[in-house]
Amino acid sequence: MRRPWARDGGGHPDTATQAGVPSAPVDGAPLLSLRGLSKGFGPVQALTRVDLDLPAGQITALAGDNGAGKSVTIKTISGLWEPDGGQMVWEGHPVVLRSPKEAEGLGITTIYQDLALCDNLDIVQNMFLGHERSRRGVLDEASMELTARRTLEELHVTTVRSIRQPVASLSGGQRQSVAVAKAVMSHAKLVIMDEPTAALGVTQTRMVLDLIKRLSSQGVAVLVVSHNLNDVFAMADRIAILHLGRSVASGPITDFDPQVVVDYMTTGSSTRAGSGHHDGEG
Amino acid sequence: MARAEPPPAEEPKAAAEEASELAAMAATTGVTSPELLVDSLGEYLRAWWTRIRAGESGALPVLGGLVLIVVIFQVQQSAFLSAKNLVNLFILAALFVLFGLSEIFALLLSEIDLSIGYVAGVGAFIIAELIAPPNNWPWLPAVILGLLATAFLGLLQGLLITRFRLPSFVVTLGGYLFFQGLIIYLADIDSGAVGGVVRVPSTSVVFDLVNDNMSPLVGWIALVVVVALFAAVSLSRAARRRSQGLSAPPISIVVLTVAASAVAGVVLVVVCNVNRGVLVPLNGVPWVIPFVLLVVLAASFMLNRTRLGRYIYAIGANPEAARRAGINVAMVRTLTFVICAFTAGLAGLVYESWLGSVSVGISGGTYILFAVAAAVIGGTSLYGGRGKAYHALLGGLVIGAVDNGLGLLGVTAAGQDMATALVLIAAVTVDSVLRRRGTQTV
Ligand SMILES: Nc1ncnc2c1ncn2[C@@H]1O[C@H](COP(=O)(O)OP(=O)(O)OP(=O)(O)O)[C@@H](O)[C@H]1O
Ligand SMILES: [Mg+2]
Numbered sequence: 150m151r152r153p154w155a156r157d158g159g160g161h162p163d164t165a166t167q168a169g170v171p172s173a174p175v176d177g178a179p180l181l182s183l184r185g186l187s188k189g190f191g192p193v194q195a196l197t198r199v200d201l202d203l204p205a206g207q208i209t210a211l212a213g214d215n216g217a218g219k220s221v222t223i224k225t226i227s228g229l230w231e232p233d234g235g236q237m238v239w240e241g242h243p244v245v246l247r248s249p250k251e252a253e254g255l256g257i258t259t260i261y262q263d264l265a266l267c268d269n270l271d272i273v274q275n276m277f278l279g280h281e282r283s284r285r286g287v288l289d290e291a292s293m294e295l296t297a298r299r300t301l302e303e304l305h306v307t308t309v310r311s312i313r314q315p316v317a318s319l320s321g322g323q324r325q326s327v328a329v330a331k332a333v334m335s336h337a338k339l340v341i342m343d344e345p346t347a348a349l350g351v352t353q354t355r356m357v358l359d360l361i362k363r364l365s366s367q368g369v370a371v372l373v374v375s376h377n378l379n380d381v382f383a384m385a386d387r388i389a390i391l392h393l394g395r396s397v398a399s400g401p402i403t404d405f406d407p408q409v410v411v412d413y414m415t416t417g418s419s420t421r422a423g424s425g426h427h428d429g430e431g
Numbered sequence: 432m433a434r435a436e437p438p439p440a441e442e443p444k445a446a447a448e449e450a451s452e453l454a455a456m457a458a459t460t461g462v463t464s465p466e467l468l469v470d471s472l473g474e475y476l477r478a479w480w481t482r483i484r485a486g487e488s489g490a491l492p493v494l495g496g497l498v499l500i501v502v503i504f505q506v507q508q509s510a511f512l513s514a515k516n517l518v519n520l521f522i523l524a525a526l527f528v529l530f531g532l533s534e535i536f537a538l539l540l541s542e543i544d545l546s547i548g549y550v551a552g553v554g555a556f557i558i559a560e561l562i563a564p565p566n567n568w569p570w571l572p573a574v575i576l577g578l579l580a581t582a583f584l585g586l587l588q589g590l591l592i593t594r595f596r597l598p599s600f601v602v603t604l605g606g607y608l609f610f611q612g613l614i615i616y617l618a619d620i621d622s623g624a625v626g627g628v629v630r631v632p633s634t635s636v637v638f639d640l641v642n643d644n645m646s647p648l649v650g651w652i653a654l655v656v657v658v659a660l661f662a663a664v665s666l667s668r669a670a671r672r673r674s675q676g677l678s679a680p681p682i683s684i685v686v687l688t689v690a691a692s693a694v695a696g697v698v699l700v701v702v703c704n705v706n707r708g709v710l711v712p713l714n715g716v717p718w719v720i721p722f723v724l725l726v727v728l729a730a731s732f733m734l735n736r737t738r739l740g741r742y743i744y745a746i747g748a749n750p751e752a753a754r755r756a757g758i759n760v761a762m763v764r765t766l767t768f769v770i771c772a773f774t775a776g777l778a779g780l781v782y783e784s785w786l787g788s789v790s791v792g793i794s795g796g797t798y799i800l801f802a803v804a805a806a807v808i809g810g811t812s813l814y815g816g817r818g819k820a821y822h823a824l825l826g827g828l829v830i831g832a833v834d835n836g837l838g839l840l841g842v843t844a845a846g847q848d849m850a851t852a853l854v855l856i857a858a859v860t861v862d863s864v865l866r867r868r869g870t871q872t873v
Contacts, residue, residue, distance in 0.1 A: 250757075265752035267745045269816040278745055279756030287736050294677050311478065313678045 180205045180370045186235035195221040197394045208371045210381040213391035214414050219374045223341050227259040228252030256338035264328045268317035273297040275316055276331045300330050304363055322353030329360055339370045346380050358384045378407045392417035472683050493825045504836035514705035524831030525723040529778035530798050531805030532823035536771040539747045541815025542599035546606030548795025550772045551779030553610050554581040555789040556617045559629040570636040578776040585772025589765035618791050627791035631783050641784040644715030647704040654696045662689045731820035748816030804855035805830045812862055
């Protein structure tokens, strides 16, 4: 077993070491690489030889028009679907993920848009759902509450009035924060988020973007699917663009500007493109 | 509960450690969050109001309703508040509390169990037939076997519901009919059953459960011990949580709660200790009352302080989230139906003790209606994930008061059924309206 929700004694060893560069990859090698990943559903070829690099401590935005294959990509990474072809390389080793459990076992946590929170449970109870701590069969509420609070404070989530309030009473942004904190507590190495700001207003979006940045500054690799280019440019370190199931461009966000990204998303190429961030045929 | 027990010698050290650790952390991160702590009574009341608006109405509306019912019946019939009638009412309520509690388990999952009336009947028959002639078993193995049998019926229904994904109301409606038939079959094969009735020997412990009383002195001692324990446990727990920097109810609220339960306990013991005998003196708290309170306490502990309870709430609110959290949803749901049926078995035990016999004519259908009514009136939602064990106490008392009061007024069975149905519909309406408002404000 890995150590998620492990009873952490005094300090917080994991986030402490994560603040540097996490254990595995050598000189900037990505935490997870997809190489030539393909996936079809009968006649529909959803992904065709997709390449994607996800370095630790960086936010990678996955962009693309409707039906480009973003959701299929993240579902493959999170173990929901096995690819037809291609390779996934995790910390330098090829891996095959047959179930969400296996992905979770590696340290991949996916936050879907519906967030999977229980409205009737409070913040602490939601953060520990399925991983409760207990002593002699009795739930150890004190220990769970302390850890939950520490995690929220590390993420600077301070807008909630009480961590003992049911999540039904939280705003969209606060709920998103709880979902992220839950992922942090699982000591995830890669956090995948599907449209984290889709339903949020301006301030709440700001709050969630800050949260995602803080998450990556703790050494976690973050993959964010977003349709909102403002958000993408506000938070991402890197971008990867899909067009009709192919990866058409990727690289540091600084090599791109919104117009170029739109070109890639809509046509699969860009005449305005500057230095070489083309993937494949271009 | 158990957490409050460790001797104070070792606890403060750990608490102080955690507190200083917390302070250090707050200092380093520069974040202090006083708003995370509920400090004042005002703050607590505000949180309470928020919960009410979110659909968790709490106990006050039901208590208000109960007072209203009592006033109405007392005005109509002055015997209503006599010690004799109140003890009868408490015993009747004890039965409804167990039925209501049984149904609460199913409702928490957003399911329903329509079979519990006859599950209770099956359990009652098995126990009665084993302890009555010609079998003459001692009471303990008979009770254990009867309860195991009811748990098994719950297991069967739970497996059908979870393995084959059948709707619980259909499966348990099938159970309703099947177990009704099973009861007739059990009576047929028993040579001791005369005309479909099995008597509970009046010398047995099963009979004594309802029909024997604590001596008045024992009643008082038990009350003092229980209230003292409750006060010590809740005060020390609140103090310890506060010292660790955890959210805790303000001391004033804890004191109020303890005081309220002490008052309720004193009223109960005073009423039960009045002589209610006609020819021979008869007084004291019937054993069934502490028995039912203990069952509710155990259920409450299971729901609030164990993984199983936490998972029942989670599944009731969002089964998909529970599944993704790695919870074995099918197993928890099946277990819940087992617990539901087991609790119905306890109700069957109280039922046969109360009547001194059990008959194939047991009105299991009415008891199911009363069970749902008690649960919902007590504050448990029909829509899953919202409810507490103590709701059964409140709801059981209300249903018991209505049933007893109408009987006292000489209202016919037909009128009583209709009145209870109206109370049920009213409670469900309140639940629906509150729930809708709750989801709207979110
Ligand atoms: N389960 C499935 N069965 C068949 N085809 C599918 C399935 N899931 C996705 N597809 C197809 O794969 C392609 C990529 O879909 P995907 O959902 O990944 O797009 P997306 O980039 O997430 O789009 P959007 O921005 O609209 O969410 C689409 O053509 C879609 O129809
Ligand atoms: Mg999608």
